[in-house]
Amino acid sequence: MRSSEVWRRLANQQFPLRKPDWPASVERPAPRRGVGLDYDHEWSRRYPARLLRAVLLDTVTRPLARLVAPMTLRGHEHLAHLEPPVIFVANHASHLDTPLLLSALPPRLRHRTVVGAAADYFFDRPWKGALWSLTLAAIPIERARVNRRSAETATQLLGDRWNLILFPEGGRSPDGWAQEFRGGAAYLALRTGAPVVPVYLKGTRHVLPKRDPGTPGGSGTENRGQPLRRGPVLVLFGLPLRPHEDEDARRFATRVEHAVALLAAEAASDWWSARRRGDVDTALHGPQASPWRRAWADARPAVPATERSWPGPLRWPGRGARRSSAPR
DSSP states (O other): OOHHHHHHHHHTOOTTTSOOOOOTTSOOOOOOOSSGGGOOOGGGGSHHHHHHHHHHIIIIIHHHHHHHSOEEEESGGGGTTOOSOOEEEEOOOOTTHHHHHHHHSOHHHHTTEEEEEEHHHHSSSHHHHHHHHHHHOEEEEOOSSOOHHHHHHHHHHHHTTOEEEEOTTSSOOSSSSOOOOOSHHHHHHHHHOOOEEEEEEESHHHHSOOOOTTSTTOOSSOOTTOOOOOOOEEEEEOOOBOOOTTOOHHHHHHHHHHHHHHHHHHHHSOHHHHHHOSOHHHHHHOOSSOHHHHHHHTTSOSSOGGGOSSOSOSSOTTSSOOOOOOOO
16 A cells, blocks of 8 residues: 555544544534623623622721731822822732732722733633622733733723723732733723823732642642731832823833832832832842742841831731730
């Protein structure tokens, strides 16, 4: 038998050399709809859902978040005269980042803010989409690549004077140091004219860490097996940024990332030292070193003991912790 005949017969073979056809006698299930980017989240911005979410945020989420992660705020005065819409851009190291950032916003901004959440993680099941849309006003965002549908949704909401929280890393940091920022927030700012407020969150990873991707059976997107540990958190707001007339999305995205890095340097020292520092990007992205060295550099406390807004040692009540009499 000639070789050409052999290859022809092999090419005509079906399973297991080729994906099997769907049996004609078996009904093919309908494609899944209502999940991911197809999730209908418009209901979460209607008045009944907004009212319930405001009650949950102010009476449940905010007190619990501040109990688990005593918060110290800096730069809150930059929000005093801001009017919606505003794009908040923050580093991302923990699932605790979103409720803490929402609780740090003043009520006039907090209750008019939506959160860009990964469509493949928070909206992969209808019940998960309903949960996060109700509690956090989350909207599905494609994080793996630029998606026109996600951009159109965010643009429309900003046009309706909704604020937007974005984590431009596309996911939580695996080691506590920020990953490279993407340009979605800069693109939206150029398209809508909304100012971008840089935000730096420090300490959330030590409270609720991301599971080590090297752990057997873990994908790196879960928190199972990691304890919730009470600890201080620092939230810094920077000055609002607007693109210059001759600035494109890429250059503006670089400037936004530098602003967050400057806040990270300020968190590690003080305002004046951060602006004299030449390598502020290292304060955000960490040293170019081995994993143990990066972990050691990230182990410093989020807030000095003299600045913590929660009195007493950072231990759970009832375990021998003695509370201070200092005022809150």
